[in-house]
Amino acid sequence: xxxHIVVIPGDGIGxxxxxxxxxxxxxADDIYHMDLSYEWKDAGxxxxxxxxxPLPEDTVDACRKADAILFGAVGGDQWDHLEPxxxxxxxxxxxxxxxxxxxxxxxxxxxxxxxxxxxxxxxIAKGTDIMIVRELVGGIYFGKRCESEIVDGAEQAxxxxxxxxxxxxxxxxxxxxxxxxxHGHVTSVDKSNVLASSRLWRRTVIKVQEEEYPDIRLDHMxxxxxxQQFAIHPSFFDVVVTSNMFGDILSxxxxxxxxxxxxxxxxxxxxxxxxxxxxxGSAPDIAGKGIANPIATVLSAAMxxxxxxxxxxxxxxxxxxxxxxxEDGFRTGDIYRDGMKKVNGEGMTEAIIDHLK
Numbered sequence: 001x002x003x004h005i006v007v008i009p010g011d012g013i014g015x016x017x018x019x020x021x022x023x024x025x026x027x028a029d030d031i032y033h034m035d036l037s038y039e040w041k042d043a044g045x046x047x048x049x050x051x052x053x054p055l056p057e058d059t060v061d062a063c064r065k066a067d068a069i070l071f072g073a074v075g076g077d078q079w080d081h082l083e084p085x086x087x088x089x090x091x092x093x094x095x096x097x098x099x100x101x102x103x104x105x106x107x108x109x110x111x112x113x114x115x116x117x118x119x120x121x122x123x124i125a126k127g128t129d130i131m132i133v134r135e136l137v138g139g140i141y142f143g144k145r146c147e148s149e150i151v152d153g154a155e156q157a158x159x160x161x162x163x164x165x166x167x168x169x170x171x172x173x174x175x176x177x178x179x180x181x182x183h184g185h186v187t188s189v190d191k192s193n194v195l196a197s198s199r200l201w202r203r204t205v206i207k208v209q210e211e212e213y214p215d216i217r218l219d220h221m222x223x224x225x226x227x228q229q230f231a232i233h234p235s236f237f238d239v240v241v242t243s244n245m246f247g248d249i250l251s252x253x254x255x256x257x258x259x260x261x262x263x264x265x266x267x268x269x270x271x272x273x274x275x276x277x278x279x280x281g282s283a284p285d286i287a288g289k290g291i292a293n294p295i296a297t298v299l300s301a302a303m304x305x306x307x308x309x310x311x312x313x314x315x316x317x318x319x320x321x322x323x324x325x326x327e328d329g330f331r332t333g334d335i336y337r338d339g340m341k342k343v344n345g346e347g348m349t350e351a352i353i354d355h356l357k
Contacts, residue, residue, distance in 0.1 A: 002037055003309050004036075004037050004038075004066050004067050005036060005067065005068050005069070006039050006059075006070070007039070008070070012076055012287040013282060013286060013287050013292035014044075017072055017278060017296070017297040017345070020348070021298045024321075028317060029314075034309065034314060044074030044282075045075065054086060055090060055091040055094040068304045068309060070304060072278075075281055075284075096136055096268060099275070103133060104268050105266060105268075105307075106134065106279065107129075107132075108129075108130045108251075111327075114335075117259025118257055118258060119257070125257065132254060133171065133242075135168075136244060138167045139161055140159050140160065140161040141245060143162050145157070163201060163243065168204040169208055172205045175188075176208065176212070180213075182239060184215065184216055184217055186239045186240075187219050188201070188202065188205045188219075190202050190220065191246075193222060205241070206218070226242075227250060230257065255279055261279055265297070266300065266303075267303045269307060278297045291345060292345045293335065295322055302322075321356040324355045331343070332344065332347075
């Protein structure tokens with residue numbers, strides 16, 4: 001049965017890295033006969049220039065019908081003057097909301113061949129393999145807000161953090177199921193010593209674990225302690241589940257552990273369809289130079305095969321090909337060291353395809 005993928009290159013290096021990922025997918029399709037089809041759509045600043053909006057309804061409609069979405073990156077200095085509702089970043093927020101993408105997955109794994117790139121000491125970095133499960137459509141980013149109001153003669157602004165029990169139950173179950181396929185350990189991160197929403201979060205997580213997943217080991221951390229433990233004991237973690245804002249911050253911190261944001265994929269999972277994208281930005285300063293590292297997008301495509309298209313063998317083959325390419329010393333400029341085989345983005349893509357079996 002055919003599986004349809006909508007590809008949204010976006011802005012900056014988005015086209016370069018999604019083109020590379022699609023080439024790898026096509027090679028995997030030749031080997032594993034997945035019957036993949038593709039459709040390209042616009043979003044971000046590129047869409048604004050064409051249509052006057054960062055997220056055309058035509059793009060949203062196509063995404064709703066797709067089996068999965070491969071996304072590049074959005075943003076650039078040339079659109080910084082736009083009002084907030086028209087900025088390129090609204091495209092990804094709009095897709096999350098329109099498609100009900102309620103969980104963001106950020107895997108952070110440091111391969112032995114990449115330990116020297118981590119800012120951590122090798123003995124600390126070794127064994128790092130974290131899956132961050134971030135709630136994506138609730139919390140302070142989607143709560144009520146006031147940009148400006150005058151109270152007692154002083155201007156103030158405010159944002160509301162709010163979670164419901166069903167929202168926390170849903171994300172907790174996803175994290176527990178992820179842990180069942182990994183090492184059976186979930187760390188729930190909150191700030192329940194201060195925030196009422198975090199106290200509801202914690203007691204809901206505990207209830208779900210006790211009633212539905214008694215075999216999963218559960219512990220809790222305050223967000224500030226978790227941020228510290230990522231830096232001094234990252235191998236402690238297996239699955240980390242947390243709220244929208246805390247997950248946003250922690251996943252960016254964890255991304256640094258690998259040594260290059262050009263290496264890390266992500267997935268935004270919904271009940272109908274899901275979106276896969278590299279965690280890096282649009283990097284307008286290197287766009288069009290052909291030097292962008294495609295690995296994060298290639299690994300995002302592998303996640304897409306696993307989580308949306310049920311093609312585990314092809315996903316494993318792509319991940320293995322990436323690891324073997326790195327073990328053989330191929331490096332784009334962002335991760336190059338003396339003595340390695342320096343390649344541009346196209347060269348890295350070709351090397352991964354050559355290793356794909």
